[in-house]
Amino acid sequence: MPSKKPSSSAKALGADPPAAPTTRRQQLASKTRERMLKIAIREFADKGYSGARVETIASRSKVNIRMIYHYFGGKEKLYVEVLEHVLARLREAELAVTLDVHTVDPAAGIIQLYDFTEAHFSAHRELLCLLSWENLNRARYLKLSKVIQAMSSPVLDKLRRLIRRGEMGGTLRRGIDPLHLYVTLVSLAYFHKSNAYTLSRMFDTDMLAASWQAAHKQQAHELVRGFLRKGTMRQGLAVA
Incomplete structure (x- = not known):
């Protein structure tokens, strides 16, 4: 199971974030998640929630669309995290x-x-x-x-x-x-x-x-x- 990277939101609120990824697999998972989030920010900023497509975010992130749901739980949850x-x-x-x-x-x-x-x-x-x-x-x-x-x-x-x-x-x-x-x-x-x-x-x-x-x-x-x-x-x- 990929490790969820400590969110900026948690840090801004002063909450104790989860432990940083340590294994190579965890580090790769963290970088993949970060890349998807970065692409999602750009897509939602350009097109809004209704116009943005999960398929486009996955394609530009160079991942399978299932990874979006695996890491974020779906389009709505991804947008809220953005x-x-x-x-x-x-x-x-x-x-x-x-x-x-x-x-x-x-x-x-x-x-x-x-x-x-x-x-x-x-x-x-x-x-x-x-x-x-x-x-x-x-x-x-x-x-x-x-x-x-x-x-x-x-x-x-x-x-x-x-x-x-x-x-x-x-x-x-x-x-x-x-x-x-x-x-x-x-x-x-x-x-x-x-x-x-x-x-x-x-x-x-x-x-x-x-x-x-x-x-x-x-x-x-x-x-x-x-x-x-x-x-x-x-x-x-x-x-x-």
Whole structure:
């Protein structure tokens, strides 16, 4: 029986993973499973759950289709594991962000967290695609996961502490909700990338060009700083 490789989801949640494969057979089985998962991520990201075919994943993985069912239990379970994998990878990256919330300037720290999110989405476009497909499905398959909801974002806790310190120190305006701010940061990092092809066509502008993305990132910085600034009214009217 092939040994199941410790999942990224388990590591992201801090669970004790199974022992690493030791025998050559176990190592080969682990590599085969990893290869199938990698191909599945690409297939589901490109075509969504309905459009993806298990036969295609097996063919591109150079395995018999029965191996998909042997390792993952079927298309639906494979798709759920794909979602768990990409979201666990995001959480692991968030945990690796080096940011001293006790000493960094709160506004600068929040901008740094935005930059991390923006960079992660740029480097992992499959995540953008999978989230878009799953939103179309109204999170139907996310709801089947037993671990995704438990993957609380470390960024949210960092934001909460930065906001509290900024309010106490008088450098940030009061009344900023951490979850609303997190969603705003993700929105600013996500929309212009996930919708770049349609927006580029509509406005005859290459929004995936490095120069356009850099300019948009700078504008996002200015928007976030303006929102955080002490003296900005909740209604969105800036006062001195």
